[in-house]
Amino acid sequence: MSANTWEALVEELLARHPVDGDRLAFLRARFDAGLAWVHFPVGLGGLGAPRALQAVVDAELARAGAPDNDPLRNGVGLGMAAPTILRHGTDAQRRRFLRPLWTGEEVWCQLFSEPGAGSDLAAVATRAVRDGDTWVVDGQKVWTSLAHRARWGILLARSDPDAPKHLGLTYFVCDMTAPGVDVRPLRQITGEAEFNEVFLTGVRLPDDLRLGAPGEGWAVARTTLMNERVAIGGTPLPREGGPIEPLVRAWRERPGIRTPGRHDELMRHWVRAEAARLTAARLRQQLAAGEPGPEGSAVKLTHATLAQRITGFELEVLGEEGLRHDDWTPLRPERTDVSNRAPTHRYLRAKGNSIEGGTSEILRSIIAERVLGLPR
């Protein structure tokens, strides 16, 4: 993909669709022009171009004032469902799902964890029984972010209870509007209900919603999980970006909170945050240079520790203000975004960072076994 080509495509898109016109029409046209995710194939929102070009295209469109697809509203869809559908879906599935997913017309959720299958995900007990051209699904899923907004869910279910644990699973796209899908809010440590319990009772899914072959659900799920962990470290941050940003802002704006003891602790956090940022930058350089390293699993682990330590320190530094929360009502947030909430909310929400998407303990075991080669 030469530089001229994408620039011409951007120019043509902007010429035909005014940025202050219909938002959805613009996003659809952007997808059709291959400017949605340039590393995807032509015809599926991409140009078959290097991943690194995306940041350039995004910046160019942002400069022109173009609307974006509000990615925080559809994190599971963009970060996890899309790469899984691209890798394992049929041609018809790719054409059906990817465009409205990218534009945000259809929000996605993840139906993986269960009360009895958290870290041991392959132990899922939700059953999928084949009945001619449909599958009948029964079970309970939990920790399902945004299920109350979702049109579709990526679902891992047991299709063969007699096969060994990892070989009896099948991966589906679950129609969240189907009869028998019951979404109930699950209130969390912050007081809000970002998550849900999802009860599946006699849910009938046509066989063309199956992703990958029956019995190969675990392999498909691994694609999803790998992309989840990569996505967390994927966005480049500026220095002092991320969890440390409100802390250093408060430090500079409010001389009253400064003490010598706190200063050394502040700088410890600054050093850790900058080291983590440079590590993520080096990982992206490795990926761009075609020498993927195993650093990806470390990025999520470090992010969780950093976010928890920094938000905890921030509360102490704020003193009395750290005693006051903004809102305990069971809000139903639409976006995975905490920047407009109180410091107490940041502190509490960060507790989830070392649990969601693989606990820090599981990530350490993955590093020890798959990177360092230590015996199981």
Next chain:
Amino acid sequence: MTTPDLLYDDTETDLRDSLRALLSTVDQSGAKLWRVLAGEMGLAGLLVPEELGGAGAGHRVAALVLEELGRAVAPVPYLGSAVVATTALLACGATDLLRPLAEGEMVAALAVPFSQSPYERSPYDGAAETPGTITSVADALSADILLVPASDGLWAVDAAGVTRTPVVSLDTTRQLCDITLDGASGWRIADAETGRAAVRAALTTGAALLASEQLGVASWCLDTTVAYVKERRQFGRAVGSFQAVKHRLADVWVDVTQARAVARYAAARAGEAGREAEVAAALAQAHCAPVAVHAAEECVQLHGGIGFTWEYPAHLYLKRAKASAIAFGTPDRHRSALGQLVDLTPA
């Protein structure tokens, strides 16, 4: 501000291979190894421009050399002569001394305590009475020339004319000495202002590149410990199969991965004019020094009994790591300096 390239290029990868081969074969008597590194391989002149007799290769390559020397805790004066003293001489424009240094015919050392940070004054600089001795100087025992910072500038002193008393050093692979200067002859190579800037530049670059040596120490400790816990069996299984051991080593791996990014960043910025090189150096010491100490401490602990013995090399790495964490200023000193540099002031 875009992030510079933090990876290793092909030249660096090739050099790593030949260094690792060399360091695993040459017996570790420092003098012989130094002759090969500085004389035959020309590595003492990496920071010296070609027109002054060096290789003009730059800080990234010198950092790679230090990484490998750290992995071997090699007892050679590379950091003191080829990095610190060389940087001071470059800043003073003392070209007549640079050529023999670059060609490996001469060794030089900056005569300040190894613990001196870039943010403080040298013992002879500004003192009411000049001290009789300068204590705990690194890489000075094998030096031909000592660079002595004084109130009136930076002096080059013939090392043969001073008294050098070896110190029983914590780090036995980087021998320190006390220097008594009374009656020594020398010549001034920079005035007070230039000399002070040269010392600061030398110690800043030393701090920046020491991070790569610490990275080498930490990665040896990690690799060696991982190999050991795969072999060592207790309770009928490899001790590396216990989760308590696995998770500690996973944490060391994360630390080393981060230290690599930070050390490469410091190497990429080293020698640049302006504040960012100082930020990178302070960050590098604040981060990489504790990583090396932690990796070495875990190495001793996870080796169990053998890790506590004199015959097994783990103690050499622990001593190198701990001494290096004090060299060029302790991590808290660098955190404090970093606060000033990035406008996060203590009060």
